[in-house]
Every structure is written in C-alpha cells, then in structure tokens.
Amino acid sequence: MGIFDKLSGWLLSIFGKRQVKIGIYGPPNAGKTTLANRIAMDWAGTIVGEVSEIPHETRKIQKKDRIVIKDGKASLTIDLVDTPGIATKIDHHDFLEYGLTEEEAKKRAKEATEGVIEAIKWLDNLDGVILLMDSTKNPFTQVNITILGNLEARELPFIIAANKIDLNGSTPATLKSAFPKHEVVPISALNGINMDLLYEAMLRKFRKKRK
C-alpha cells in the first residue's frame, strides 16, 4: 500500500467516507435489478438496467459507479453491481412458456449460464453484498444457502433484504427466523417501502473497514 493510499484511508476513517463496491446477489426474479434501479434513481436519478418477468433478464453484470448515499452527516460512495441471478439449473424450455421462440430461449439459456459464472466470479471483487431474497418464497433454497455460505467464508459484510413485502403471501418474519445471526431488512424495491431502513443499514454495515 502506497503512502497516498494510507493517507486517504486515514482521512476516510476520520471523516467516515469510503468508496466501496457493493453487489446485489440472489436467485433469478428476486428483484435485484428493481432494487439496483431504486437505489440508483433515489441517489443518482438514473436506472441501472431493464427489468422483466421472464427469469434471467439480467445476464451480464451491470454497474452504476459513484452513487453517494447520505444520512445526515454520514455518507457512503458506492459502485453498485447488479448481478445475474444465480441458479443451479437453466432449462431453455422454461423460457418457452413466456412466448420466446426456441431459438430465443436457447440463446437466453446460454447467456444465462455465462451470467451465473460471471456473478460467482465477481464475489472476489466486492467490498459488500446485499443478498436479496423473495419474501414470498421459501428462504431455505440451495442458492440462498450457497451465496450466504460464500459471503461468510469470504468475511464479506452483507445485509439480507427480504424483498416483495408489498405482495400477498410475503412473510419477512420467516426470513428473519431462518437467518437469526444476520441482519434482515424487509423491503419492497418496487414500491420503495423501507428503503430508508436499507440505506441506514448500508451506511452502518458498509462504511466499516473490513478486517
């Protein structure tokens, strides 16, 4: 580490400002891009990517750099990384149900597999993660467990966001009891519910220097 890095690190530790890479992870259709768009719109006035009901809409990493989140005097500058949904299986037949042609479905499946690989590799480049789960679904999926285990193994700071609390059947309490050791913030990225709680948690969690 050079003298400049040490000096800037020291200044940042005093004034409480850091620039960190934060990834949004989760299974397909948890609402990762909707959340990325919500954060980018709230603090930078732009969106990160397109959303769709068809799974695996995001098949490449999408980034929005230098988003400044503020709460009173505290602020945090983040490079936001929206990742493709992680899955253990991708069957192109599933996309046909959404009206895609055979060729489109196969292309989408191929790109989605590459997206999963890219998302996993990006875990090594991040300073923190928002692990997004769909609060209308069972939280004990292998994808959630695998991501969580990898965050713990890498000692990456992370927040679990229980998304879609605006929907019937949402049970954020189930998520909280499933992962009692971790901070769970119930949100609706689509409607902006509890985003203040998420920003507060991000400032608290991601401004800390990593060990």
Place this chain on the structure above:
Amino acid sequence: MEVKVNFVSEEKLNGLTMEEKLEFILKEVKKGQILVLERGLTAEEQAKLIEMTMKKVNDKFAGIEMESYMAEKQNFWQKLFGKSRARMTIVGPADKLKTIYKDKEIIKAVIVSER
C-alpha cells in the same frame, strides 16, 4: 424405470482435490446418477460446482439439483480456517431430482424417472 442413488462415503472423496472431487460428482450426475455425499460440500465447493455445471449446460443437460444442510456450529478448526461445511449434500440431475420442501431440519425431494 430404475433410478440409481449412490451413497458416497467420506473416504471416497477425501483424497481428491476440489477440482477432482467436483469433476467426479458432475460426471456421475451427467450420467443420471443421484449422489448422497456423506461429507457435505463447503460453500466454496458448492459455488464452484455451480460454475462447473453452468459450463456443461446444454439442450440435454439443464443442470443440477443440489440440497444440503449447513453445519449449525463450527468447531475450532473450521472457525480458524473459515470453512463452513454442509453436514450432508445430495446432488443429482435437475430433470430427475426435485426438491419439494426444505427447511432447517427437513429436505423433501422426489426422484422423477422420466421428464
């Protein structure tokens, strides 16, 4: 139609490197086998297995179904080396093994003989 379920002992995989172990698992799963691993995979191994699986996905192989219970408590050595290992892992081809329910204590799965 017969579906084979192989119970793989800890000893069988112990001497293998991570790559060798995951290649063995994937090779068996691609042949249509369902494996129950006595010694579960670590979180890193699970992620690597997903990566390797994605490279193999094609029209005939949609991927894997994998389920495991994570260790509730880490012992001294696991904490020291940051390894959290599943107590048991079950893995099979996605078109044959389907999880229908899972919580902290129970995994309910069905084995489908044909798509």
